[in-house]
Amino acid sequence: MNGLPPIPDGVVTLDDHEAHARTTLDANAWAYFAGAAADERTLAANRSAWSQLQLLPRVLRPLAGGHTRVTLLGRELAHPILLAPVAWQRMAHPDGEIASALAASALQAGLVLSTQSSTPLEDVARAMGDAPGRGPLWFQLYLQHDRGFTRELVQRAERAGYEALVLTVDAPCHGARDRERRAGFKLPPGIRAVHLDGLPPAPTQALGPGQSALFDGLLSQAPTWDDVAWLQSITRLPVLLKGILHPDDARQAAALQVAGVIVSNHGGRTLDTAVSTASALPRIAEALRGELALLVDGGIRRGTDVLKALALGAHAVLIGRPAVFGLANAGAHGVAHVLRLLRDELEIAMALTGCRTLADVGRDSLLHPATGNFTIDS
Numbered sequence: 001m002n003g004l005p006p007i008p009d010g011v012v013t014l015d016d017h018e019a020h021a022r023t024t025l026d027a028n029a030w031a032y033f034a035g036a037a038a039d040e041r042t043l044a045a046n047r048s049a050w051s052q053l054q055l056l057p058r059v060l061r062p063l064a065g066g067h068t069r070v071t072l073l074g075r076e077l078a079h080p081i082l083l084a085p086v087a088w089q090r091m092a093h094p095d096g097e098i099a100s101a102l103a104a105s106a107l108q109a110g111l112v113l114s115t116q117s118s119t120p121l122e123d124v125a126r127a128m129g130d131a132p133g134r135g136p137l138w139f140q141l142y143l144q145h146d147r148g149f150t151r152e153l154v155q156r157a158e159r160a161g162y163e164a165l166v167l168t169v170d171a172p173c174h175g176a177r178d179r180e181r182r183a184g185f186k187l188p189p190g191i192r193a194v195h196l197d198g199l200p201p202a203p204t205q206a207l208g209p210g211q212s213a214l215f216d217g218l219l220s221q222a223p224t225w226d227d228v229a230w231l232q233s234i235t236r237l238p239v240l241l242k243g244i245l246h247p248d249d250a251r252q253a254a255a256l257q258v259a260g261v262i263v264s265n266h267g268g269r270t271l272d273t274a275v276s277t278a279s280a281l282p283r284i285a286e287a288l289r290g291e292l293a294l295l296v297d298g299g300i301r302r303g304t305d306v307l308k309a310l311a312l313g314a315h316a317v318l319i320g321r322p323a324v325f326g327l328a329n330a331g332a333h334g335v336a337h338v339l340r341l342l343r344d345e346l347e348i349a350m351a352l353t354g355c356r357t358l359a360d361v362g363r364d365s366l367l368h369p370a371t372g373n374f375t376i377d378s
């Protein structure tokens with residue numbers, strides 16, 4: 001590891017990375033990366049919902065030859081952990097998204113690049129490389145009011161080798177980001193969403209009396225289910241929807257034949273008091289019956305959380321903030337460390353619950369709801 005910035009002493013968990021990042025990030029960046037919407041109840045609920053689930057281990061099962069491999073969108077992955085799309089990563093570390101891609105590639109993790117990346121998608125794809133066994137590279141899309149501009153962005157991602165599009169559907173407008181407003185959050189000079197360079201300004205019209213700046217302004221351009229079909233019609237890439245919490249929305253997504261669904265509440269950054277993702281996941285898994293790729297994010301900080309997500313029906317998980325905190329602490333080395341810790345913890349959790357492979361992880365890895373756990377029946 002010569003030449004790499006060291007992992008700070010005593011940092012041995014994802015929470016340790018968070019605690020250390022608080023000392024490395026300035027107050028402005030900390031408010032942005034660590035914060036969430038309003039009273040941050042969903043941010044907290046995401047964490048507590050995973051930890052409240054109780055594991056029911058099996059013993060004396062054969063474990064030799066076990067592994068964490070999983071198949072996602074027809075591709076075998078070394079393990080089920082991906083980096084979630086997180087905007088403006090150069091605000092956490094000068095190497096930003098390039099460092100995340102180098103780490104993901106080295107640790108065989110998937111990477112979902114944000115539309116609001118501070119590094120061009122082509123550079124990130126180059127850093128991710130194409131070593132055998134590297135994880136999937138997906139592009140997260142926010143539909144822009146100018147659909148022609150959106151189409152060009154999709155074509156850029158296709159040309160650069162991105163393998164899927166992740167359409168984020170839970171943020172037609174910003175949540176009430178009170179922590180950011182209290183901190184007076186501002187993007188530092190030199191950092192911007194580079195993919196939105198050249199986006200024509202949204203058409204504006206004077207609001208009449210009684211009209212809402214939100215509903216009659218910004219939201220008059222907000223995407224709908226019709227736009228999902230439009231996106232599918234202009235791309236050859238599989239489309240996943242990120243930000244699904246209601247099983248009926250999952251069913252509607254399946255009816256449109258999207259490739260997958262990501263159960264997410266945007267890490268608590270949009271609608272505060274929205275259901276935690278661990279609570280939403282079982283009903284969505286039931287609605288989809290294994291027909292689509294099913295992923296989940298929000299509050300995943302431990303290998304046991306990953307195992308619980310898979311037990312509730314997810315095929316893979318994403319992590320947002322922990323990777324950014326690793327990035328802030330030690331650049332690419334820090335992100336790689338976060339991924340390594342989580343994967344190692346997953347292997348330990350599998351071994352100690354008697355699961356040799358992820359196919360062995362199921363509902364019976366969790367305690368029954370009658371004793372306080374929630375599952376699909378609750």
Ligand SMILES: Cc1cc2nc3c(=O)[nH]c(=O)nc-3n(C[C@H](O)[C@H](O)[C@H](O)COP(=O)(O)O)c2cc1C
Nearest residue numbers: 033084085086087114168266267298299319320321
């Ligand atoms: C600072 C920050 C920026 C984010 N930016 C995006 C984004 O650009 N697009 C998106 O779909 N989700 C974005 N998210 C949400 C993440 O993709 C993910 O859903 C969330 O962080 C998962 O929760 P976790 O941080 O508890 O792991 C962002 C999250 C954070 C914390």
